[in-house]
Amino acid sequence: MSSLFSQRRQKHFMTLLKYWRLVFNDHFVIALFFLFGALAYGYSQWLPQLNSHLWWTRWLLILWFTILPQLGRLATLLKRADPIFLLPQVKAMENYLDHAYRYSVLLAELITIAGTAVALPFAMTTERLTNVDLIMIVITAMLAKENWLFTARKSISLRWSAQRWRSRFEYWVNPLIIAAATWLINPFAGLAVAIVLTLGMRLVYRHLTIDWRAAVKMETDRMYSVYRFFNLFTDVPSVQGNVKRRQWLSWLVNWLTIAGHPWSYLYAHGFVRNVEISGLVARLTIVGMLVSFFVQVSWLNTILVILFIYLVATQLMPFYEQYADNVFTHLYPVSTEDQVTDFRQLLAKITTIEMLLIVLASLGYQTNWSHCALNLVVGIIEVFLLVRFYFGTRIKKMNK
Amino acid sequence: MALEVNQIVGGYSQIPVLHKVSFTVKPGELVGLIGLNGAGKSTTINHVIGLLRPFSGSITLNGIKIDQDPAEYKRQIAYVPEAPVLYNELTLREHLELTMTAYGLAPEQTWPRAHQLLKTFRLDNKLDWFPADFSKGMKQKVMICCAFMTNAKLLIVDEPFYGLDPLAVHDLLNLIEERKQAGTAVLMSTHVLDTAQKYCDRFVLLANGRVRAHGTLDELRAEADQPNESLDDIYLRLARNDDDE
Structure with missing residues (x-):
């Protein structure tokens, strides 16, 4: 069983590697680096303005350290067919899951350490912390994460899987108690609470025989979200995208459709109803609006506006190929040129709306009209360039 | 020939x-x-x-x-494939509309025929269903309706x-x-x-x-x-x- 897990882990790595390579090939990454750079810059600008007399800093730390353990899940690498093929191996599965658990802890703790490292400069500005305190904070965060993973482990056991609300409660409340003890009392108290909770969980939750249904579901959900992440950069076959009718948006569908153009009809309906693509565009637009609303350093603001318009446009472009697998799109008596033209129309309309929204948000809380007008001019030029030229080169790449 | x-x-x-x-x-x-x-x-x-x-x-x-x-x-050409192929984002009605648009069929003249076909295959009350709601046989019938609707x-x-x-x-x-x-x-x-x-x-x-x-x-x-x-x-x-x- 342990060899089965290491086999699967290797295969899993290969899959991830394949996708990571595609991710780092993408222009999108350059944009993300900019975004992270801007965030880091903003963070470093923000720190000196803080002091230890602000009431909310501790609550922010508690929030941060409650959310942090939610990152990094239990990767069991189970497959849908396992309950059938491995059914007689229930006992041996515990060994398999132990391996999976260790593997998940290792990865998740790396994330935890990174997340803690991000928060520490903030904590050191607002709290008085000794070196011992810092070490205790890191260990506490790691214990909280371990505790979280153990909750996940017991939630896929026959004995405890039915009590979903209980696991869900523990996912959030355990880290919350630990973080509250750390920041409201002191780091030592936090560490003590973390140790007690970790030991307590082990005492209460024993006999962790696998619940196949819960375990397979948890793993499929996890893989789905992993694939969804990669789907931001490249096409992942298993992320098909759910569909919602969204009748209240039928005006948008009508506006996007050019009458008598089958491709336009298909793209407009597909875009509005496909949860994956429209959700992505909507989320990026909202984040873009928030960022351009709050970051009011004027040169940085314009760069961010440009960046987000670019991001949305590039994320939308792979949608051109959404129906390539459907034989009927090859059978319709319609030429490829029509397809390109119709998609270009959709792209132009959506990026224009998104550009207007982000530019409007860039007015910011200071309602800087002249800067907003500048952004509008830049945005119009950018949308024109993206739709007219950049899309053309992307299409050539895709049609190859 | x-x-x-x-x-x-x-x-x-x-x-x-x-x-x-x-x-x-x-x-x-x-x-x-x-x-x-x-x-x-x-x-x-x-x-x-x-x-x-x-x-x-x-x-x-x-x-x-x-x-x-x-x-x-x-x-x-009209084609009914072996395994039904549908657009997840379109309802039955929209599949028919799309086929009409693609083949350049006039809706006023084509819809009566479409309705007749839908009735034959007992799909006439499912015009607003999505493919996810159809069984395999129903999907196959949708394909048949789309193909037989054309000229x-x-x-x-x-x-x-x-x-x-x-x-x-x-x-x-x-x-x-x-x-x-x-x-x-x-x-x-x-x-x-x-x-x-x-x-x-x-x-x-x-x-x-x-x-x-x-x-x-x-x-x-x-x-x-x-x-x-x-x-x-x-x-x-x-x-x-x-x-x-």
Whole structure:
């Protein structure tokens, strides 16, 4: 069983590697680096303005350290067919899951350490912390994460899987108690609470025989979200995208459709109803609006506006190929040129709306009209360039 | 002559699957494309609908080759695939609308026919359903409605009998008969041989990517020198002989 897990882990790595390579090939990454750079810059600008007399800093730390353990899940690498093929191996599965658990802890703790490292400069500005305190904070965060993973482990056991609300409660409340003890009392108290909770969980939750249904579901959900992440950069076959009718948006569908153009009809309906693509565009637009609303350093603001318009446009472009697998799109008596033209129309309309929204948000809380007008001019030029030229080169790449 | 397949050699990659396949389908005629799994039925169909390009040989539809005028060539074809292919984001009504737009059909004249087809297949109250809500058989019926709604001069039906209930099979055969009377050429691939024997005017028997025999049932019997054999027997003997070779 342990060899089965290491086999699967290797295969899993290969899959991830394949996708990571595609991710780092993408222009999108350059944009993300900019975004992270801007965030880091903003963070470093923000720190000196803080002091230890602000009431909310501790609550922010508690929030941060409650959310942090939610990152990094239990990767069991189970497959849908396992309950059938491995059914007689229930006992041996515990060994398999132990391996999976260790593997998940290792990865998740790396994330935890990174997340803690991000928060520490903030904590050191607002709290008085000794070196011992810092070490205790890191260990506490790691214990909280371990505790979280153990909750996940017991939630896929026959004995405890039915009590979903209980696991869900523990996912959030355990880290919350630990973080509250750390920041409201002191780091030592936090560490003590973390140790007690970790030991307590082990005492209460024993006999962790696998619940196949819960375990397979948890793993499929996890893989789905992993694939969804990669789907931001490249096409992942298993992320098909759910569909919602969204009748209240039928005006948008009508506006996007050019009458008598089958491709336009298909793209407009597909875009509005496909949860994956429209959700992505909507989320990026909202984040873009928030960022351009709050970051009011004027040169940085314009760069961010440009960046987000670019991001949305590039994320939308792979949608051109959404129906390539459907034989009927090859059978319709319609030429490829029509397809390109119709998609270009959709792209132009959506990026224009998104550009207007982000530019409007860039007015910011200071309602800087002249800067907003500048952004509008830049945005119009950018949308024109993206739709007219950049899309053309992307299409050539895709049609190859 | 509606469809003329002339000496095509073709396949999915460099390796040919079809070896000099030739046959014709006349207007108002139902031709059965018969063969075992892997005989080359679907590959042949994929060439006819233009999804694959033959390495050599030609396919002509009412005098038009696909390279000459792809749009006009495709406008003449309606296709019911073996496994239903639908758009997850479109409702049944929208599938029909899209098909009308793609084939340039006038909605006012086409909808009455569409409604009639939907009624036949008991889908008329499911116009606002999404593919996710349909069973496999229902999806197959949607494909049939879309194909039979058009004015295509050549209907291609790939393995239509799987997943359809007996009533739907009966209705489908009636529809094919109706279209035949109206002068449509129909090419149907299948290995449900007793049904094929009853309904097809002529047969093209494929094995290992080659046309092993073609003609009416009587011609096939004469060729085999077995005047009373069923299509089933003829085909089985052919297939076995091939295996022995």
